[in-house]
Amino acid sequence: MQGSYDIWLVLLSIGIAVMASYIGLDMASRVNLAKRVHLRQLWLIGGTLSMGCGIWAMHFIGMLAYNLPIPVAYHIPTTLLSLLVANLVSGLTLFMASRKSLGWMKLLLTGTIMGLGIAAMHYVGMSAMQIAPTINYDLPLFSLSLIIAIIAAVAALYLAFSLRDENSPSTIWKKAGSAILMGIAIVGMHFTGMAAAVISPDSICTAAAPEYSGDVLAVIVAICSGLIVAATLLLGMLDARVARQAEKEVRMMTRELRDSEERFRTMTERVRDIFSILSPEGIVKYESPAVMDALGYEPEELIGNNMFELVHPQDNEAVQYQFERVLAGEEMIRPIEFRFRHKNGTWRILEAFARNELANPAVDGIVVHSRDITEHKQSQQTIWNLAHHDALTGLPNRSLLQDRILQAIHQAHREGHKLAVLFLDLDHFKHINDSLGHHVGDALLQVAAQRIESCLREGDTVARLGGDEFVVLLPSFQSDADVVMVADKILEELGKPFEIDGHGLHIGVSIGISQYPRDGKEPGHLMRMADAAMYHAKANGRNNAQFFTEQIDSVARERLQVENGLRLAIQQGELRLYYQPLVDLKTNVVVGMEALIRWEHPERGLLSPGSFVEIAEDTGLISIIGEWILGEACHQAKQWNDQGFALQVAINLSVRQFDSGNLHQTIVHALRQSGLPARQLKLEITESTMISNIEETSQLLERLRSLGIQIAIDDFGTGYSSLSYLKRFPIDTLKIDQSFVRDIGVDTDDEAIVTAIIAVAHSLKMGLVAEGIETERQLDFLRGLGCDIGQGYYFSKPLPPDAFTEFMKNRT
């Protein structure tokens, strides 16, 4: 029996096949893309039903499209069975398409099962036709329908699997194309199967009466399944749209997040500052990479650890306190500094700011921004040390000492105890420094500093003020005996010989002690009092310690008064030069005079040099005074020259004038200004001046002598110079000190010394001046030994210029 096809129903079945295929592809994606398990299950069930119903509807409508000349009825349970098969096949397709992987073997096997399943649905559906005799099948076409079904199933599965991950707008078209292909293949299988059916020409409908008209059934099935398919499609499209929208938003947010993360990372990675996020308990939640460079830790090593465990124990409480304040919502105005353990075990100094970001869900912690300031601190410390310490000995300098004394005074005041300041001046240091050179002097000071330190306890301070002056601060003591004990220890230590650069050196120390609150209440005052006591110790024979007393105070005050008065005296012209004649002992002719300074004090009258020259030397005022003396003496000598008294003027030079560096210039200036010939100028220096800085002094004297100026050694015999110096220095005259002359006729020892000095001078072809001649006997003795020139009260006391002029006039 031959049937005919209703073309509209055929087209409808093709349409439904294509839609069902599309649903299959779409559902595979949806199942795969669903993130949650229950969503996957929902899409799987929904997809199975709509795809199964779609395929089944295509098949059933395809069957209805075939019009037989006899009425056809369908056995409902069998028809429903075919529907079940269609759904099982769909379920299997979607399940397999949503698997993680699908190898070729699995694909072929599953595809074959599915193909056979679709065929089974078809042939089960066919068997629902209630006609007799039963339908036979043409084997080749039947086989072809199976092959088409399998190929279509494999292709469908492959496409569903490969397109499932794609979710771009173009995927819709890919899916649509694939769905058309698949739909045609399924329809092809169906109609091949239909073509394989051989219906006997005498077939009749076995049903009593057809339960439903084929057309009505087709429309109902088509509408129902179409609705299911369309609803599923709509749902899928809607879902896709929502998903695309959501995805777009997620993409935008992701981009923004990525950008901001990038910005944050750039900020935290490229800067040397460390950013940390801590929990309220101090547990590290985030650490920026800079922590590696600064503190040696990988960020991961710190995350999860308590930050406070790495803070220096001494700083921990302060850091915790600050952290608690931030936790309480306080804002930090100034950064906190603390030591933090580097991975290598050393301590680094960090400066940190913390901000409470607990309320910010994106941070949810305390943000700490810290910076390693160790180097900065160290250089600050170095600068501070340089500014507050003596470069040679490394001891605190004057400025730091004053600060320490001040602190100690505050503490002593609070706690009601006493403190002591010991002023130390090394004895004979200058001599060693000048004679053996600065390098020996420096080394001596360094060793002396160490020895002083070794006598002190922790908390005491020893400072170097410069030169050979040291100050010891004892911030607390009970009785004077404690201070005496320290002073004695220092005296003992510095009294031991020093072995420096191959020289065995002996020095001592003079110590002056002042104490708070008895002697003064502020650092400068205490230092001055200790200094005054130290002078007293020096005057007391050196190498001893003296407490400050009222009597010392008056001496110190006196010195201060003289110093201040002397400054005024220079400005107000109170200084005078007196002249004492020098007489040729053979001819009794005045050949020269010695210029001797006097201070015409407005209240105290005429003061002799003994009361102010030493102070002028100590304070450095001697440089200005010495310059004035040179100018004045040369000027006066030139005047006498002009009056016909061509005399040589002798001027005393202080050792400090040699230190000034401009002595040569000053002398030349005085000679040029006055017009006095250089040969009429004689410079008197003491033995100690001569041996201080031997090289420089001898060179300077040599230069002066080359101008025609004469050099005399004053007070010869009282110093400790070696006779060998006499040969090394350019000396014209030796002046025998008056202490030897005074005892001529009294002390034979002194007479012997005078005799020896005269013999030495003669043998070295030097001139001789004996000073302090007061008696005829002294004069005779000296004259008898061949002494050239004499000076003393016997001839004249030092005279002011006018009197000296008179004296000269009277002599001629």
Ligand SMILES: Nc1nc2c(ncn2[C@@H]2O[C@@H]3COP(=O)(O)O[C@H]4[C@@H](O)[C@H](n5cnc6c(=O)[nH]c(N)nc65)O[C@@H]4COP(=O)(O)O[C@H]3[C@H]2O)c(=O)[nH]1
């Ligand atoms: N008892 C006694 N004394 C006599 C006799 N003949 C001279 N004299 C004193 O002996 C001192 C000699 O001076 P000098 O040894 O250079 O010792 C000087 C000198 O070292 C220093 N001096 C004086 N004038 C100057 C000066 O212009 N510059 C410097 N740098 N020092 C000076 O002061 C010292 C003392 O000077 P004057 O008091 O002027 O004391 C002078 C003088 O007045 C005498 O027969 N009997």
